[in-house]
Amino acid sequence: MTDSVAPIRATYWVETAHNLEHAVQIMAGEQSSGTFVKVPGETPELQAQHGAVVERMTYLTTVRSPSLPCHQQAKGSYADDEIHRAEVVIAYPFVNVGTSLATLMTTVSGNLFELAQFSGLSLKDVEIPSVFADVYPGPQFGIAGTRRLAGVSERPLIGTIIKPSVGLSPDATAALVKTLCEAGLDFIKDDELQTNSPHSPLAARVEAVMRVINAHAQRTGKRVMYAFNITGDLDEMRRGHDIVLSHGGTCVMVNMLAVGLVGLLELRRHSQLPIHGHRAGWGLYYRSPAIGISYIAFQKIMRLAGADHLHVNGLRNKFCESDESVIAAARACLTPLFGGYEAMPVFSSGQSAEQASDTYAALNSADLMYLAGGGIMAHPGGPAAGVRSLQQAWDAALQGIPLSAYAADHIELQQAIERFR
Amino acid sequence: MTDSVAPIRATYWVETAHNLEHAVQIMAGEQSSGTFVKVPGETPELQAQHGAVVERMTYLTTVRSPSLPCHQQAKGSYADDEIHRAEVVIAYPFVNVGTSLATLMTTVSGNLFELAQFSGLSLKDVEIPSVFADVYPGPQFGIAGTRRLAGVSERPLIGTIIKPSVGLSPDATAALVKTLCEAGLDFIKDDELQTNSPHSPLAARVEAVMRVINAHAQRTGKRVMYAFNITGDLDEMRRGHDIVLSHGGTCVMVNMLAVGLVGLLELRRHSQLPIHGHRAGWGLYYRSPAIGISYIAFQKIMRLAGADHLHVNGLRNKFCESDESVIAAARACLTPLFGGYEAMPVFSSGQSAEQASDTYAALNSADLMYLAGGGIMAHPGGPAAGVRSLQQAWDAALQGIPLSAYAADHIELQQAIERFR
Numbered sequence: 001m002t003d004s005v006a007p008i009r010a011t012y013w014v015e016t017a018h019n020l021e022h023a024v025q026i027m028a029g030e031q032s033s034g035t036f037v038k039v040p041g042e043t044p045e046l047q048a049q050h051g052a053v054v055e056r057m058t059y060l061t062t063v064r065s066p067s068l069p070c071h072q073q074a075k076g077s078y079a080d081d082e083i084h085r086a087e088v089v090i091a092y093p094f095v096n097v098g099t100s101l102a103t104l105m106t107t108v109s110g111n112l113f114e115l116a117q118f119s120g121l122s123l124k125d126v127e128i129p130s131v132f133a134d135v136y137p138g139p140q141f142g143i144a145g146t147r148r149l150a151g152v153s154e155r156p157l158i159g160t161i162i163k164p165s166v167g168l169s170p171d172a173t174a175a176l177v178k179t180l181c182e183a184g185l186d187f188i189k190d191d192e193l194q195t196n197s198p199h200s201p202l203a204a205r206v207e208a209v210m211r212v213i214n215a216h217a218q219r220t221g222k223r224v225m226y227a228f229n230i231t232g233d234l235d236e237m238r239r240g241h242d243i244v245l246s247h248g249g250t251c252v253m254v255n256m257l258a259v260g261l262v263g264l265l266e267l268r269r270h271s272q273l274p275i276h277g278h279r280a281g282w283g284l285y286y287r288s289p290a291i292g293i294s295y296i297a298f299q300k301i302m303r304l305a306g307a308d309h310l311h312v313n314g315l316r317n318k319f320c321e322s323d324e325s326v327i328a329a330a331r332a333c334l335t336p337l338f339g340g341y342e343a344m345p346v347f348s349s350g351q352s353a354e355q356a357s358d359t360y361a362a363l364n365s366a367d368l369m370y371l372a373g374g375g376i377m378a379h380p381g382g383p384a385a386g387v388r389s390l391q392q393a394w395d396a397a398l399q400g401i402p403l404s405a406y407a408a409d410h411i412e413l414q415q416a417i418e419r420f421r
Numbered sequence: 422m423t424d425s426v427a428p429i430r431a432t433y434w435v436e437t438a439h440n441l442e443h444a445v446q447i448m449a450g451e452q453s454s455g456t457f458v459k460v461p462g463e464t465p466e467l468q469a470q471h472g473a474v475v476e477r478m479t480y481l482t483t484v485r486s487p488s489l490p491c492h493q494q495a496k497g498s499y500a501d502d503e504i505h506r507a508e509v510v511i512a513y514p515f516v517n518v519g520t521s522l523a524t525l526m527t528t529v530s531g532n533l534f535e536l537a538q539f540s541g542l543s544l545k546d547v548e549i550p551s552v553f554a555d556v557y558p559g560p561q562f563g564i565a566g567t568r569r570l571a572g573v574s575e576r577p578l579i580g581t582i583i584k585p586s587v588g589l590s591p592d593a594t595a596a597l598v599k600t601l602c603e604a605g606l607d608f609i610k611d612d613e614l615q616t617n618s619p620h621s622p623l624a625a626r627v628e629a630v631m632r633v634i635n636a637h638a639q640r641t642g643k644r645v646m647y648a649f650n651i652t653g654d655l656d657e658m659r660r661g662h663d664i665v666l667s668h669g670g671t672c673v674m675v676n677m678l679a680v681g682l683v684g685l686l687e688l689r690r691h692s693q694l695p696i697h698g699h700r701a702g703w704g705l706y707y708r709s710p711a712i713g714i715s716y717i718a719f720q721k722i723m724r725l726a727g728a729d730h731l732h733v734n735g736l737r738n739k740f741c742e743s744d745e746s747v748i749a750a751a752r753a754c755l756t757p758l759f760g761g762y763e764a765m766p767v768f769s770s771g772q773s774a775e776q777a778s779d780t781y782a783a784l785n786s787a788d789l790m791y792l793a794g795g796g797i798m799a800h801p802g803g804p805a806a807g808v809r810s811l812q813q814a815w816d817a818a819l820q821g822i823p824l825s826a827y828a829a830d831h832i833e834l835q836q837a838i839e840r841f842r
Binding site: 032040042046047072094097098109116163167168195198258262266281283285288289290291292317318325 | 454467515542585655676
């Protein structure tokens with residue numbers, strides 16, 4: 001039966017001073033039935049059934065010096081000054097892996113990052129057989145469920161992050177949340193640094209914040225979605241989730257890279273709320289052009305594991321990711337996997353009214369969260385005017401009206417443009 | 422009370438085209454109470470209590486071009502052609518973090534990898550307050566417990582890895598294990614790629630392999646330690662552990678990076694066996710000199726989370742890690758944390774009799790696992806001779822006798838030197 005399951009296909013960017021065909025065969029061997037030396041048990045039959053296959057190799061370019069050093073020079077020699085780059089697709093037999101995301105990750109992104117033959121290697125994409133859908137239910141709420149809970153249809157959810165990141169007491173946090181609710185936000189989140197700390201224990205923060213959110217909901221009918229950062233050990237996350245749920249909260253947040261795959265999977269299994277996936281630490285995966293994992297590949301794993309919202313930076317962000325990469329990642333989150341599993345991309349970092357139109361033009365979708373900090377709090381008219389400026393910017397974008405034209409009779413947007421452009 | 426707890430101190434290597442002092446202050450701010458812009462709530466009092474402090478900055482050198490690109494050039498400009506490198510120690514107040522390893526990881530290695538001010542940033546070490554010992558019991562067996570279960574005192578545990586990595590049926594694996602047991606090995610492990618797959622389900626593999634190991638133990642009194650790779654979802658790992666335990670197995674293995682921190686922590690909580698920590702994928706963390714996490718820092722987290730054995734590559738390995746880095750990592754695993762928590766370093770990758778003396782000389786300890794594949798299987802006298810050659814090489818090392826002198830009246834060692842040097 002398992003023979004009929006499609007292989008796991010991974011696409012890589014590679015750089016090598018060795019013969020390209022040979023180096024790529026070593027890569028396929030290392031991650032399947034082969035090893036450094038031929039061993040007696042590796043029969044032709046075993047190889048045929050279990051060996052990974054190089055399905056495609058596209059030569060890209062030749063450069064003169066290696067991107068990354070190899071400190072075992074004797075073996076991984078870069079003596080050659082002709083260093084080739086290529087894009088490679090490797091197919092790993094399903095029978096080697098089974099339906100385990102952890103094994104899949106080990107197979108497509110394990111030891112190969114260390115192979116002495118390569119002075120650069122990055123995982124660009126991964127194609128996962130649909131049989132994984134039988135095991136991993138994926139996002140429990142996704143885009144539709146999030147919109148329903150937040151009471152926002154069609155336009156993006158406008159949100160912000162509690163700042164200062166850490167240091168506010170539960171009561172001080174709640175006081176700020178009151179201001180933010182009154183400003184008209186749809187969504188508020190804890191900073192990734194603010195979990196269950198001695199100065200702001202989660203239980204006390206949830207209690208204080210939800211008192212404000214519940215009162216605001218009673219008064220206005222609008223239940224602002226607050227993503228409480230429950231990152232921690234598993235029991236702590238489960239308890240945190242239960243506290244949020246019992247106080248009427250509608251979202252939990254987790255630092256995905258810190259808790260890891262099993263942490264996210266177990267939270268998904270336990271959760272009755274949408275999971276807001278923060279990717280603090282992601283810089284490690286993309287800052288070097290020569291080694292890393294693309295978010296195009298990684299977000300698929302996180303969606304299968306159950307993340308409902310996935311951070312993607314934003315256009316003209318304050319970090320180092322290119323706009324092109326941001327949009328590709330957001331598009332990937334919205335691209336159905338096995339006919340579903342869509343997660344809501346979260347645009348954040350240096351966002352204001354200024355990037356709304358460009359974001360919509362590039363993404364061609366409003367199924368996103370749009371988080372601004374300074375873009376709201378530093379608006380000349382105050383936070384409520386800041387939120388209105390973002391709503392106006394998105395109204396303009398969705399109606400296809402140029403920002404400046406729309407700003408002519410929308411004062412908050414006009415002020416935002418003057419302040420943030 | 423929490424005010425009296427020591428801060429979490431992290432040491433970084435950084436590279437920036439900006440003013441060094443200013444850039445490092447931004448880094449400390451981003452990972453504590455600050456953000457890109459000054460916000461109203463960041464009072465001097467809050468800053469004093471929650472702001473991270475740059476405790477030391479040591480200028481290293483100035484270079485002409487940035488190691489890593491930043492794709493948001495307008496903001497993270499590298500216009501300057503004077504690019505400074507420094508080593509920096511930042512202290513994060515304990516009150517921000519609490520005793521959560523996941524929060525600690527987010528704090529010391531989160532968004533800062535993306536900061537546009539830096540064209541290079543790597544985490545070199547982390548100093549963890551001893552209050553973490555109250556929450557995380559660490560390695561359950563460690564070095565002493567592993568030696569006791571394996572019945573090996575004083576000298577290293579000599580081991581090997583099942584090859585082909587994947588593709589052997591449970592029965593074929595057991596047949597190979599029989600040969601390896603008879604060859605006199607102390608330790609055998611599954612390959613990191615071989616988990617609970619359709620072609621070798623863990624339950625069937627454990628049953629077949631343990632039948633061999635139990636019979637060998639009955640016959641000889643020696644119970645070979647076999648690290649079954651139980652990597653998978655949490656339930657699958659727990660079930661796998663229970664199967665291994667119920668069949669008389671004495672070790673479980675997990676791919677730490679694939680399951681993540683929560684996976685390892687929960688396994689530790691459940692386990693009655695030593696946990697063999699494989700680090701497949703680690704290349705991503707060290708291949709680029711400009712971005713990464715040092716194993717010196719990472720192994721502390723893994724030890725606190727409960728790993729008993731930790732892979733460190735080996736001298737003159739087949740990958741790209743330098744010998745200096747390998748030894749530093751192994752030394753770190755053996756260095757007590759809070760007066761204990763030692764994990765057994767696992768030397769692996771291209772090892773044979775040839776590296777034993779140098780390993781002992783560099784490490785000044787025999788508390789390690791020494792795994793060889795080809796160094797055993799490709800020995801001219803067969804696997805048993807291969808194992809004897811490794812034992813002889815370590816006898817020589819421990820007695821301070823030069824390898825070649827000892828080889829004069831130890832034929833297997835002599836053959837190994839001729840074959841592998």
